[in-house]
Amino acid sequence: RQVCTNGIVTLDLGNGNEDFPCDNIDFESFISLPDLNITNDCFLDGSCIGPSYPGSTQGSDIWGWLSPEGREITIECVDNGVWFIDGTDPENPIRLGYIKSDRPQYAWGDVKVYNDTVYIVKDGTDTYDTYQNGIQVFDLKQLICASAYTDGIPVEYFPQFVYREHGSAHNILIDNDAGYLYTVGVERFGKCLGGIHVMDIKTDRLRPQFVSCITEDLYTHDAQCLTYDGPDTNYTGKEICFAYNEDTVTIWDVTDKLSPVIISKTSYEGVAYTHQGWITDDMRYILVDDELDEVDGGLNRTHTYVFDVSNLANPVQKPTFIHADDSIDHNLYVWGSIHKRGWGGNAAMGSSAPDLKYAYLSNYAAGLRVLDVTDIETGMNEVGFFDVAPDLDAAVFEGTWSNYMHPSGVVAVSSIDRGLFFLRPNMAYDGAAPTPQVTPVDPSECPTPHPTTSPTIATPAPTGECVNDEGLQYSNGDPAPCFSLYGYCAALEIVRQNCRLTCDSCDEVFTDPPTFPDPTLSPTESETEYICTDVENPGITFDDGTSAECYEIRDFCTKNRVVRDRCPVTCGTCDKVSDVVTLPESPDTDPEESTTVEVVIAVVAIIAATVVVALAVFAAAVQVKSYRLVASIAGSVQ
DSSP states (O other), X not given: OBOOBTTEEEEESSSSEEEEEEESEEEEEEEESGGGOOOOOBOTTSOBSSSSSSSOOOEEEEEEEEOTTSOEEXXXXXXXXXXXXXXXXXXXXXXXXXXXXSXXXXXXXXXXXXXXXXXXXXXSOOOTTTTTOOEEEEEGGGGTTHHHHOTTOOEEEOOSEEEOSOXXXXXXXXXXXXXXXXXXXXOTTSTTTTSEEEEEOSSOTTSOEEEEEEOTTOOOOEEEEEEOXXXXXXXXXXXXXEEEOBSOEEEEEOSSTTSOEEEEEEOOTTOSOEEEEEEOTTSSEEEEEESSTTTTXXXXXXXXXXXXXXXXXSOXXXXXXXXXXXXXXXXXXXXXXXXHHTTTSSOOOGGGSSOTTEEEEEEBTTXXXXXEOTTTTTOOEEEEEEOSOTTOOSSOSOSEEEEEEOTTSOEEEEETTTEEEEEEETTSSSSOOOOOOOOOOOXXXXXXXXXXXXXXXXXXXXXXXXXXXXXXXXXXXXXXXXXXXXXXXXXXXXXXXXXXXHHTOTTOOOSSOOOSSOOEEOOOHHHHTTOOOOOSSOOEEOTTSOEEOGGGOGGGTTTOHHHHHHOHHHHTOTTTOXXXXXXXXXXXXXXXXXXXXXXHHHHHHHHHHHHHHHHHHTTTTOOOOHHHHHHHHHHHHO
């Protein structure tokens, strides 16, 4: 443990002494990314089953759990699984074990907790084998007594259940009061069209049950759902979701899951990519992270946006808090409120919770930042920070992904490239912070240690239960799995008949049995424009001038937007490509965009602009959106 002194903590994290700038936040301990490695199943020739790497390559999201023993367990995501770490003694954290992901290895992972259960999702492009691997469900009670029998050797754990109503999901969230689980950023062309996928977990915490899709506002990137008791009395007792939908803050009344209602939909000055946000304890304000305003918007300092939501139907933008540093903001939480109300999945702490007036922000290269939100109307102020990436000082997608505060006030901070930090903000409590009180558990209550085999992840459906029969194929002979045919459900009876689960046609009566492998389905010419592919020659070079193919530069997917735009399959960003022609003039990190391609891009942009003008004249005859035509032209030129 080291106390922040004179604005610096000097640490040797494996590469010699390094100064970490800080203020009012002390250092407790650190676990390196190599120590959080989960080994993939690979062959001697280096090829791997599913993942593309021998093991973990980066950290991502984070959450926590207070065990019945009173132990503070950190749940840390890496790109091929999740770790369970006992940080009850934050100076000496213990790696209890991990769960391997059953999905392709991509950066994005998220976890949340409800009633001693953790729910795990991952984003990224699905494969034929993983498109129904949606949510891994793990009973955290399996970790009771784990600290006593690990002997320093982490255990591999296995989920009790896998939810298969969807595949990839960007985020997961829970209304702990109501007992509903929500996944967002679920495949844009899947069952919920990228919107909010709703499940009941109060009936059976280990087996989420599908309830409905909330799709009117289409893709939702993140959200906070809660049972409302704020100043707008029109919605007291209602289940409200604050959704962050790329370009708006959309507020939903989801009390009736089958007929949700948009209360308001608000954009704002400075919008680039509405990423995430959190509500203050009095439910009067929300703080919002816009992930791309510092990149695409050209801002040279981090901006935290503020809205007065005391009238849910009419949010009002308030003065923006402008930080002193140049960094992208990513995730923020008001931890005092979360623990007071039990929103994080542990029992509500009430008045013994951490101080309610602080927001804890993970701002990529700037590290953990703490804002006093006592008087938002006249202006917030920063009261502490710890820079977990002192080698970075720019608007890049590196540094801290997110943070989680335990009931003791210790904050676990996930670093993308370094590992896991345990920090102690001195302002977390007004007075002495509580010390975790560990109560020994009767040995008879301990689960069997060191599980060696995986339980059945998902029991095959009995005969007669609503399932997908599969068996269809495209006209070129390629298999056509049901998850890819959602768009044909309304038009083709044979799809509804073979893909009852995907098409939600379980109750539909069909007179003739399906035939296999017919019919063949051929995408129309306009639909083929939307096939997600990597650019064959992406026009990206390494520092030494050699050309870089997409498969060689996957490590840069989260760091460089040019790479994400031109290599969407490699990066798992098929649903997230936002720039087809307009690209940054020069990416900040290697590999770099070649000058030749910049010229080609400029020419394509001029051609595209001409075509768009022509389309405006003949719009009545040609019903094609300009950005689709630009994409088609750009593809043919490259």
